[in-house]
Amino acid sequence: MKDVHQHHDALAHEEAVVVRDISVRYDTVLALEGATLTVCTGEALGIVGPNGSGKSTLLKSIAGLLTPARGSIEVFGKSPKSLGPGSIAYVPQVEAVDWSFPATVRDVVSMGRFSRLRPWQVFGSRDRDAVERALEAVHMTDLADRHIANLSGGQQQRAFVARAIAQDPQVLLLDEPTTGVDAKTEEALRVVVRHLVAHGLPVLMTTHDLERVEEWFDRLLVLDRKVLALGDPAEVLASGAYASIREHTHTHGHMRHDRA
Amino acid sequence: MNELLMPFQYDFMQRAFLAALCVGLLCSVMGTYVILRKLSFIGDGIAHASFAGIVIAYLRGIDYYVGAAVVAVATAVGIGFVHRRGKISLDTTIGVLFTGAFALGVFLMSRQRSYAIDLQSFLFGDILGVGRGDLLLILGLALAIAIAVVILWRGLMYTSFDPVVAQASGISAEVHEYALLVMLALTIIVSLQSVGIILVAALLVTPAAAAYQLTSRFVPMMVLAAVFGSVSTVGGLYLSYYLGSSSGATIVLLATGLFFVAMACARLSRILRRSA
Numbered sequence: 094m095k096d097v098h099q100h101h102d103a104l105a106h107e108e109a110v111v112v113r114d115i116s117v118r119y120d121t122v123l124a125l126e127g128a129t130l131t132v133c134t135g136e137a138l139g140i141v142g143p144n145g146s147g148k149s150t151l152l153k154s155i156a157g158l159l160t161p162a163r164g165s166i167e168v169f170g171k172s173p174k175s176l177g178p179g180s181i182a183y184v185p186q187v188e189a190v191d192w193s194f195p196a197t198v199r200d201v202v203s204m205g206r207f208s209r210l211r212p213w214q215v216f217g218s219r220d221r222d223a224v225e226r227a228l229e230a231v232h233m234t235d236l237a238d239r240h241i242a243n244l245s246g247g248q249q250q251r252a253f254v255a256r257a258i259a260q261d262p263q264v265l266l267l268d269e270p271t272t273g274v275d276a277k278t279e280e281a282l283r284v285v286v287r288h289l290v291a292h293g294l295p296v297l298m299t300t301h302d303l304e305r306v307e308e309w310f311d312r313l314l315v316l317d318r319k320v321l322a323l324g325d326p327a328e329v330l331a332s333g334a335y336a337s338i339r340e341h342t343h344t345h346g347h348m349r350h351d352r353a
Numbered sequence: 354m355n356e357l358l359m360p361f362q363y364d365f366m367q368r369a370f371l372a373a374l375c376v377g378l379l380c381s382v383m384g385t386y387v388i389l390r391k392l393s394f395i396g397d398g399i400a401h402a403s404f405a406g407i408v409i410a411y412l413r414g415i416d417y418y419v420g421a422a423v424v425a426v427a428t429a430v431g432i433g434f435v436h437r438r439g440k441i442s443l444d445t446t447i448g449v450l451f452t453g454a455f456a457l458g459v460f461l462m463s464r465q466r467s468y469a470i471d472l473q474s475f476l477f478g479d480i481l482g483v484g485r486g487d488l489l490l491i492l493g494l495a496l497a498i499a500i501a502v503v504i505l506w507r508g509l510m511y512t513s514f515d516p517v518v519a520q521a522s523g524i525s526a527e528v529h530e531y532a533l534l535v536m537l538a539l540t541i542i543v544s545l546q547s548v549g550i551i552l553v554a555a556l557l558v559t560p561a562a563a564a565y566q567l568t569s570r571f572v573p574m575m576v577l578a579a580v581f582g583s584v585s586t587v588g589g590l591y592l593s594y595y596l597g598s599s600s601g602a603t604i605v606l607l608a609t610g611l612f613f614v615a616m617a618c619a620r621l622s623r624i625l626r627r628s629a
Binding site (some may be wrong): 114122156157158177178179180181182183184185188189190192194195196197200201204206207208210212240251256260262279 | 389391414492501504505507508510511513514515518521522523568569570571573575609625
């Protein structure tokens with residue numbers, strides 16, 4: 094994990110996610126209006142904005158979970174729904190799963206491999222290796238056999254990030270993975286994400302934490318139903334768009350409760 | 354010793370035991386998904402709905418099981434469709450559709466002057482009446498469902514646990530939901546003759562619920578459920594032979610007993626672990 098920027102220059106940066114002028118509607122509410130952006134391979138895009146600004150909606154649309162009323166989304170030249178299985182890994186903001194489901198951390202991370210396997214294929218050594226590597230990346234090897242109900246909020250978050258990594262996706266979508274986790278977990282996640290980005294993975298991630306965006310991201314998107322700003326994190330931070338958003342998030346920003 | 358093997362000397366008993374084993378394994382394996390998706394209601398629902406199929410089959414002079422199967426699968430698919438399109442919870446959808454289908458069965462039957470259908474055997478099962486053809490049908494359907502489970506088990510598990518993330522990764526929650534509903538409908542049809550409409554739901558829920566008490570892993574839960582399920586059906590049938598009791602009721606009572614034993618074991622192991 095040391096030389097995170099090792100391969101950075103070697104990779105040709107091609108367009109991975111192209112979002113053109115999309116509008117997304119929930120019944121009568123317009124959650125996103127005319128959003129346009131591009132994310133290349135080997136690039137981490139941070140998405141900030143107040144609650145209800147459409148951050149999660151943007152990620153869900155790219156994941157193919159929502160269909161825009163207008164505009165188009167292409168992931169490596171294809172619509173999200175026509176992509177091959179395993180292409181997109183998505184880590185939602187709040188995991189609304191049944192925590193009493195009979196599964197250990199390793200079982201959950203193993204699910205990341207399911208989209209990579211045809212029904213008749215056996216879960217083989219290659220899959221097991223990917224699972225162990227993913228567990229290692231988020232420092233959860235020693236917790237691998239623990240039942241998911243017995244994890245803290247930060248550990249749960251790391252387990253779901255590990256599941257996404259084990260999938261070996263072409264695009265990684267993270268919805269506020271750092272909300273409610275401690276500083277150590279956040280740093281561990283940042284190292285993992287930067288490592289993946291250095292190896293060419295395009296990452297889109299929403300966050301409420303505006304303090305460390307320059308360390309996390311190559312570019313920053315400020316969203317409030319519309320794209321307010323998009324560019325170099327330092328430049329976006331210096332712009333007025335950031336200031337107005339910061340006001341907003343500091344008054345409305347919320348912390349997720351730890352489940353420990 | 355010979356006395357213990359006595360039930361097996363009759364052809365109809367051999368067929369009954371084979372059918373019981375099939376039904377026990379099938380119901381408990383499918384029951385694992387039923388429990389984890391919190392669909393305990395569905396067994397009752399589809400079984401009652403199939404009653405309409407039995408009545409329609411009688412009126413048209415076709416095989417009862419064909420009628421029951423068609424209506425059960427149609428109800429299962431209908432449940433999935435109304436749930437997804439109507440944005441109504443699965444539980445509510447099942448409640449609406451199964452009572453509707455059951456009422457249709459009662460309505461059609463009430464307009465008949467004579468009841469030639471042996472209702473008793475459908476409501477409570479008649480495993481001793483399983484003929485050669487019935488057994489072949491049971492074995493065939495059981496094999497088809499078993500193959501479907503082998504092919505779909507990972508997707509069914511992932512979409513049971515985390516449908517949204519599974520969907521994002523390209524594993525369709527919708528396809529797996531429909532597949533599960535159809536597989537459940539066929540499982541219930543296979544089991545109808547053995548335990549009847551009223552009691553089939555117990556076989557879908559109880560063995561898997563017992564297994565759930567004892568393990569916190571998915572595959573062990575499915576295997577344990579299969580053990581509990583087959584012990585209940587085969588053991589229950591065996592007991593009913595000596596007790597002269599209804600086979601369906603004895604099977605379900607044995608399963609219920611195993612559930613409470615499993616619960617007690619789970620409690621005991623928790624207490625032991627705490628004091629250790």
